[in-house]
Amino acid sequence: MAWLALVLLWWAAPAAQAIPGPDFSALFGDSDFIEIIERDEGLETRPTGYVSQDAEPDHVFRIDLDEGQVPIGQGVVYDGFLIDGKLPGPTLRVTEGDIVRMEITNSGDVMHGASIHAAYTQTSKHVGHILPGQTKSVTFRATTPGVFMYHCAPGGHAIPMHVMFGQYGMIVVEPRDKPYKLGADLGQEPDLKLYMLQHELYASGKEAVEGDASYTAFNGQLFRYVENPIPVRPGDYVRMYFLNVGPNLLSTFHIVGIIWDYVYWQGHPEALWPGGQTVTAGPSDSWVIEFRIPPEEGAYTMLDHGVGATSRGAIGLLDARSDADRPSEILAEGPSREPAEREELLGEARRVLSPFGIPDADTNPVPARVDRPVRFGSDIEEVVIEMKGNAFYPKIVEVAPGTQVTWVNEDVFTYGFGETSGVHNAVAMSGPQSFATSMLAHAERDSVTLTEPGRYEYICAPHPYMQGRIVVRDLD
């Protein structure tokens, strides 16, 4: 099977111009960098994605950044940061060469922003630092085919934080003239385009920073495609657009009973390998994977073969039946739900997973370990609470009157102040006594001693969603 030589001849053949010859004035205005632009247009490698912010877009995508709750299955609600009220956010699709305009609105209470990996051009200064109520936009040309991540990126320390808190999605750039190889082999389009995004969810900022995930999922819900297997037919040609968002764990994706026909690194049609049982993807790595459903009915199980992770939510099924009523595509975004259905699921939940807050006890009868109070006896003179991943750890402590409570900032990016910094403090919002620590950079500490029994609720002033609680009472 001399397939590689054939691929090469096919690649070597004159192609229709993949990237339209640019209309310079429309695309680039009067850029100061016209020499660079002209150089780049003539290269064998692609031009970058730079165009004038006034260029006429082929696509306008509007997304909305906010904080909120979503049901994720198995009786669990996630309370974090969302895109369009979902986790993951919407699946965006364009074709190589398209001009794309992203309009990003912050409907939340804290600063947000965006990073779009399909854009090979400056984006930070256009769509970073979006204040509550503000909309910002960026225009670029999608010049590299592939499967890319986009995510919230307010700047600095907030880039990793907002990714860990849930704001991400998939953007796909389809190749314009050089198709993926299995389609050429079969002479058809895929029967199923399967957009799959793997991601992790965390119960606390500390656990997020340390990669200690509570759950993993495909497309926003625990065992989503076990509860609702994806129908396919024997012989179907499936193209999977796979993105491992992470934000911390490796994924080695596998399907029981399937060996890949071709895999394309990061989804680039010219970066392919034949065969293989898995693809390995670190956080923000992606693959296009092409395979056929074998000529036998039955279930084909999809999983991350890092099976400790898989057992926490990342299993799904392809259900092959000859008469299956199958969809032509599955999108890599959280489920769309009617408000009534959403409310019902929220009401039935047994656990709320909140990486930085303290869930209400009545909505969280079976809390994650990190949301259970930690009790210190009266023999303990000092209790240390770490600030890590924009969260307090332990979140809830019970101490005897007169115990010294010390906060140590373990977040490391402590330049500046506010949402884009990891500088923290602890300020009482309620309780018998008032307190406020100084602002703490990395590896700085401050203490208070609480003598009055009672319940103290406190926050970090620069990150007011960070919640901590101290209960002072006699413990022995």
Place this chain on the structure above:
Amino acid sequence: MAWLALVLLWWAAPAAQAIPGPDFSALFGDSDFIEIIERDEGLETRPTGYVSQDAEPDHVFRIDLDEGQVPIGQGVVYDGFLIDGKLPGPTLRVTEGDIVRMEITNSGDVMHGASIHAAYTQTSKHVGHILPGQTKSVTFRATTPGVFMYHCAPGGHAIPMHVMFGQYGMIVVEPRDKPYKLGADLGQEPDLKLYMLQHELYASGKEAVEGDASYTAFNGQLFRYVENPIPVRPGDYVRMYFLNVGPNLLSTFHIVGIIWDYVYWQGHPEALWPGGQTVTAGPSDSWVIEFRIPPEEGAYTMLDHGVGATSRGAIGLLDARSDADRPSEILAEGPSREPAEREELLGEARRVLSPFGIPDADTNPVPARVDRPVRFGSDIEEVVIEMKGNAFYPKIVEVAPGTQVTWVNEDVFTYGFGETSGVHNAVAMSGPQSFATSMLAHAERDSVTLTEPGRYEYICAPHPYMQGRIVVRDLD
């Protein structure tokens, strides 16, 4: 060195037919899917592995799934799930195009099953859900060359669990007509075929789910090839078939003093790269690695360059001497031992590693951390025991009379019931009082309060190998 162009010419040359033209009636019977089969036989990519279950096999492999103990070196015994009484199970080898029949017997006490990554066809319905005492089989054609994993796969939650508990092995599909490149360069077969399987061992289900490995190993024994270095000669051509089973950790395999001549992703002869100091493999990733022993005698150290992992067992030596009496192959399976030798090693052990059970104290004088009792003072009103990875955590608690003991199910795949589900309960087997919790799905809880001092042994009824212990006594 225009090696790549040469490779391409070589690939482009007409090849002997890699996959024999099928005798349709013998291979496929009267399948309903004959059109798919005919389409697939004519593709540039390979046909899938589907054949009739009645097709005449070239190889019949019989493997036996069971529970039991194996010595793993350094005074440690592993007590988990095994294949053919070994960990890893036997190394299986076939040639591209061969018809393979796997006959799988369950000699154990709980449901087992199999997933065979070399089979590009439906296997779950043939060899999942194998009951104790039962034998099931599956027949397939091995159409894709490479290095593959096989493992126990009863279904659902039990797939990750049985992999983490030790049931896995390597199956290699040798290319039929397109050899690996270094052999063509040198004009010879390898002097040494080195089948190397890296894997991890866990002391508890919780640690397995969270990837907190106690040990790592090559081919089933801690520092196996430090104790018994593999003899080679200067100049030898070595082909390594490397599989990282995981089940959780990444491996970046390296040999001190060696740069690879060629590496083949997943062992596919057409997916090669030259050079490089390491190969990176997530769980179930594989590589064929080809290199030469340099013309100087001495030891060449093999290790995972994730050195925290390596220090727990994954180091070995190639010992190059000009007069070495070297083997032609090393298999990727646990050591074969005479019963007397095995008994002696079991008797001498200082530690038993059991991911779900509680080892007897007399065979386990230096227990792993998770097997040491956790004591809670009389000031503690409630003790929470997590069910995670088909194990209780903590395994052993000591509490004061009247303490409320609460179980929370942290396993997430809690569909159905029995071995293939993560639904758990806690049922007393002995002790002064009887108790049984309700069946718990994910994030459900139930409690008992034990007032009678004494020792309580309990299990999970759907997974009776899960063992927990509560000791009620005055602690202060």
Place this chain on the structure above:
Amino acid sequence: MAWLALVLLWWAAPAAQAIPGPDFSALFGDSDFIEIIERDEGLETRPTGYVSQDAEPDHVFRIDLDEGQVPIGQGVVYDGFLIDGKLPGPTLRVTEGDIVRMEITNSGDVMHGASIHAAYTQTSKHVGHILPGQTKSVTFRATTPGVFMYHCAPGGHAIPMHVMFGQYGMIVVEPRDKPYKLGADLGQEPDLKLYMLQHELYASGKEAVEGDASYTAFNGQLFRYVENPIPVRPGDYVRMYFLNVGPNLLSTFHIVGIIWDYVYWQGHPEALWPGGQTVTAGPSDSWVIEFRIPPEEGAYTMLDHGVGATSRGAIGLLDARSDADRPSEILAEGPSREPAEREELLGEARRVLSPFGIPDADTNPVPARVDRPVRFGSDIEEVVIEMKGNAFYPKIVEVAPGTQVTWVNEDVFTYGFGETSGVHNAVAMSGPQSFATSMLAHAERDSVTLTEPGRYEYICAPHPYMQGRIVVRDLD
């Protein structure tokens, strides 16, 4: 864009001889293995790196191995093992075909050694086991282009330990005649050669073995290129030599606003892929990454997209301005500092990170979690201290008089004795009572009972840098 076919024609063209035809007597002396050498010189794959130890070198690199302290930013000092007083050690650069002589001096108090991944030949017997005060050397020919790691390697257990404690650096072998592709496309040398080494730092041996990193960094300092962004100009051609040292974590390197033009696995110019948003690198994996700065000014943020890791130190900035005064190269080594600057930084530190020692309290006012004392009440009869990663855990315990203190050796490579072994004991250096445990292999234990109140300092005799402390006092 038929770039691949073009690459192939370019590769297929007759090349200038990449590796100079060897002068056999000068390069190989009177080796016993002349037949192997002659065979290897004629292969399409490269010869190995073997040459006579008397061969005349093109480069002599002298490096010095020692123990000591370096400031790493954010008020933190690292106290571990260093090369040339730095962390990482110096960046070494040679060209394919060069003869390289490494002269390695041990200026420290414990055994050191070296492994050089650019050397495809026996090195262990030449530069392993270097005693304090000793210098050893090895000569090799760098025959494979790429980006390689070098590191301390005394032998056995000490190989992973010394890597985790900080002794590593980058050695680059530039291709001689086959350049990286983007240079050919652009017809120029890179405007910036950016040597980037990602690594982790650990607060204790246990955390190192388990991969629980305190900090991550690019080139030795937390957020080094946030504090001092790297100046570039729009349109610049950047070639990055990226090495993830680890020693435990995966890195998926990404730059906000950049899609790669070409990536080269392990830096080999013939192992390339186009496009992509990230490269994934396990410990000791490397890539050459080529890209252009887009034609728009602004900051381009470099990070590991495993964002939990990134938030601990691995973020940097490329700052694009049209008038930037940009360097032609950035080296992958720790900052060079004047003695006065270094002393000032050491004096200002708030935390000392020491993987095996106990930092002085006055230099370490905000210790890492593992350096805070762990207190056990008088109800605890036995306290277990683990020996793991050449460190005691907990490092500091406070116990009541009469408590049994038990050490368990959790290091697994416990062959032999001394620095290259993980055999440990605990020997009192000061305190009211004297004690010394027996030498402990893996999973062995020994105990002492301390009745005299006071402070006991102890070490491990074979690894005298391992420090532990027991404070005996009434605790309730």
